[in-house]
Amino acid sequence: MLLIEADGKALFRDYGLVVPNGVLVTERGGLPASLPGPLMVKAQVPAGGRGKAGGILRCADTAAAAGAVDRLLGTSLRGHAVEACLVEPVASGRECYLSVMLDAAAGAARITFLAEGGVEVESQAASLGPEATRLCALDATAMRMALEAVTAGLPPLEAAAIRQAGQGLIHLFLERELMLVEVNPLFLTVESCIAGDAKVVLDLNAIHRQPALEAMILARPRLYADACRKLTEGFDYVELDAEGRIGLITTGAGLSMMLVDELVARGARPLNFLDIRTGQLRGSPARLIRVLDWIAARPSVRVLFVNIFAGITDQREFAMLLAEALAANPVRGVPVVARLVGNGAAEARAALAERRPDILLFEDLEAAMARAAALAA
Structure with a gap:
């Protein structure tokens, strides 16, 4: 997750970088x-x-x-x-770019320095030469050597200033188990540099080992809403489009991402990603009710799409919990499309048809997506 600039700069200060x-x-x-x-x-x-x-x-x-x-x-x-x-x-100096990034595919760190930063820096990414970026082991010594390599062409005083800032970024990156620390622009003078911006991306999977970062997130529940939900609720709900028209109730991260991609490919606008983790419902509709509350907070939603593919979860139990949750929060009466497949799915669909005949039930995913997209449009 991405921190706001003010929080990123607070971390920069802790690691010796100069900020306005x-x-x-x-x-x-x-x-x-x-x-x-x-x-x-x-x-x-x-x-x-x-x-x-x-x-x-x-x-x-x-x-x-x-x-x-x-x-x-x-x-x-x-x-x-x-x-x-x-x-x-306002800070002044020559605008440069400096970053330390986790390259997950390589299992390594990538150190990048550009002598020209600014808002158009992304356009330079495709033409980066080996002198601008280095891939190295996730080790402070290897990363320091990579930093020295990418700044080798600078005048000695400028190189020393960049390397001092870069060392702070490297220690921050490693100690806080981050995915990215980026300074753009980094204002460079003859002997010093100032961080004009701070882009810091956290790894929420490591947050239980980072109490200071967890406290930083929880201190801003409205700003870091998705991350706070994960930390306090124990499951993943990420709002993708504040004007989304399809609210999703789904389980399984991979299946949920696939569904989002398929809906977008059809021109639909899903509101959220959700991995509700049906195994943790434990006979209570409370988690479903909270998700419905979050979805209902967005007036753009036109349809609720429930897609649960379960091998262990009892679909009939889930269906009854869904009916209870919908009764507690009707989501302003928007239509509900539900596809339940897996353990006890036939019984679940029969029970829902009896208790909530207004729910549009499907077994085929293509048909369910088409109906949800049509209702949302």
């Missing part, structure tokens, strides 16, 4: 008047491309920055509500 001395503003009129301009106002959402989407603004003075904060708060950016803005002094 900014303030996080969460309310209109909350910007201190003492900040000297010029200032950068940055919407704090866990998403990339904020600058191109109008979420990063340069302001000449405090008054202009206060107006920018007031305009951004409460808006939506890249599918996320803007609930905070980071306001900080």
Whole structure:
């Protein structure tokens, strides 16, 4: 999961990187008047491309920055509500790029340095030469050597400054078990550098070994809603499209991802990914009710699609829990398409047909997807 810039920069400070001395503003009129301009106002959402989407603004003075904060708060950016803005002094220097990334396929780390950073840096990725990036073992010594290799062409003082910042990133990456730490732009002067941005991607599978990172996530339940759900609920619900029209109740990560892909390929807009883990329901509809509450919070939803393929779970028990959950939260009366396949599926469909004859029951996945997509449209 991606941290907001303010949280990423807080981690940078802990590992010795220099960052602008900014303030996080969460309310209109909350910007201190003492900040000297010029200032950068940055919407704090866990998403990339904020600058191109109008979420990063340069302001000449405090008054202009206060107006920018007031305009951004409460808006939506890249599918996320803007609930905070980071306001900080404008940094200067040559814009560079520096990152440490986990290359999962290679089981290694990738160190990358570019002498030119900025918002168009992605366009350079296809043409990166061996001098710009190094693949190395997940080891501090090997990563330090890779950092020295990618900065070998710099003047000595500049190379020393980049390597000092890079060492901090390497220690942060390893100690916090991260997937990516990226600084773009990294403002480079003759003898020092300043992190103008912070992109930090956590591995939620390692979070139980990182109490400080877990506390950081739980401190912002609205901003990191999906991650907080995973940590507090014990299963995965990820909102994919805030304007999605199909709410999904599914189990099994692979099957659920496949279903999302198939619906998107048909031009449909699924709201969410879900691995509800039916084996953990334990005879209670509570987990299903919470999922329905989250789905019902999005007024764009036009249909609820239930797709449960189970080898061990008793489908009849699941069907009764689904009926109880729908009775507790009718999801504003939207139609329900259900495909139940596996252990006890025939009995489950028969029980649902008797108890909830309004539910559209299917055995064939293609037919169920077609009906859900048609209702959503």
